[in-house]
Amino acid sequence: MAKLTPRMRNWLEGLGxxxxxxxxxxxxxxxxVDSAKVVGDNIVKFQLTDxxxxxxxxxxxxxxxxxxxxxxxxxxxxxxxxxxxxxLEGNTLIVEVNExxxxxxxxxxxxxLDVLPYESIIKFENTRWRDTGPPK
Amino acid sequence: MKLTDEMKEALSIIGGGxxxxxxxxxxxxxxxNTVAERFVGVFKDEYIVIADMFAQKTRVNLxxxxxGVITIAHPVKGRTWAxxxxxxxxxxxxxxxxxxxxxxxxxxxxxxxxxxxxxxPSEVPPDIKPPRLVQRGVIIMKVEECYSYKPxxxxxxxx
Numbered sequence: 001m002a003k004l005t006p007r008m009r010n011w012l013e014g015l016g017x018x019x020x021x022x023x024x025x026x027x028x029x030x031x032x033v034d035s036a037k038v039v040g041d042n043i044v045k046f047q048l049t050d051x052x053x054x055x056x057x058x059x060x061x062x063x064x065x066x067x068x069x070x071x072x073x074x075x076x077x078x079x080x081x082x083x084x085x086x087x088l089e090g091n092t093l094i095v096e097v098n099e100x101x102x103x104x105x106x107x108x109x110x111x112x113l114d115v116l117p118y119e120s121i122i123k124f125e126n127t128r129w130r131d132t133g134p135p136k
Numbered sequence: 137m138k139l140t141d142e143m144k145e146a147l148s149i150i151g152g153g154x155x156x157x158x159x160x161x162x163x164x165x166x167x168x169n170t171v172a173e174r175f176v177g178v179f180k181d182e183y184i185v186i187a188d189m190f191a192q193k194t195r196v197n198l199x200x201x202x203x204g205v206i207t208i209a210h211p212v213k214g215r216t217w218a219x220x221x222x223x224x225x226x227x228x229x230x231x232x233x234x235x236x237x238x239x240x241x242x243x244x245x246x247x248x249x250x251x252x253x254x255x256x257p258s259e260v261p262p263d264i265k266p267p268r269l270v271q272r273g274v275i276i277m278k279v280e281e282c283y284s285y286k287p288x289x290x291x292x293x294x295x
Contacts, residue, residue: 020160020168026163076174083167106267107267
């Protein structure tokens with residue numbers, strides 16, 4: 001079960017994410033939302049505009065799988081990728097994160113984090129990054 | 137689809153003024169994958185090139201479903217563009233006249249085959265400095281459309 005660490009929450013809530021969606025056959029569409037709300041262990045909620053809902057509504061209905069890459073400065077410092085399944089409730093996109101990967105260039109690229117014990121993930125973060133979230 | 141001068145500038149400079157982008161690809165059965173990329177460039181006004189150094193799931197995706205989306209991640213500076221088009225990875229070892237949607241492999245690899253040497257990441261802060269950068273190829277996208285990802289007008293066609 002994926003559990004987001006405080007560092008992951010801070011970066012997602014502060015700067016949002018690039019959300020990749022696709023048709024069942026794999027034609028991708030990406031929307032960008034610049035903030036989010038993380039609820040519980042692994043639920044991330046995004047507020048979408050009508051235009052964004054229109055863009056991805058069909059995709060989410062036929063293929064609920066999404067990939068999240070942290071936005072803004074997070075694309076460099078919060079080197080994670082979150083994958084999960086999404087549903088739309090009105091203009092709110094609710095993503096249940098099932099997989100977390102490290103995307104730091106080097107030997108940790110593609111390392112799957114959610115299968116590690118939670119304390120190991122925290123230790124992994126502390127030894128690699130000094131910040132715990134975006135600059136205020 | 138020719139990129140505008142503003143787009144070319146945003147996508148051509150490493151570090152400082154240029155952009156970190158998110159490259160989104162999908163598996164053949166529709167599972168999306170998103171990664172941040174820093175070594176970005178423009179080839180012949182119509183293609184966006186990215187160094188392939190650590191791509192793993194992206195590689196598998198592109199070999200079974202050659203299409204991608206590139207979105208500007210940081211710094212955005214109002215450049216809320218999403219580029220989409222056929223995408224593949226050109227690698228050393230391909231026949232020199234191998235062509236992908238009009239781009240000849242040899243030309244691309246001669247220019248960008250060893251990107252870390254061409255533009256070393258000198259401005260990266262020490263705590264996230266990458267290890268020795270070994271490059272395997274160049275990811276290339278032929279831009280067929282560009283839309284805006286600005287929330288109020290998401291999906292609006294620019295090119």
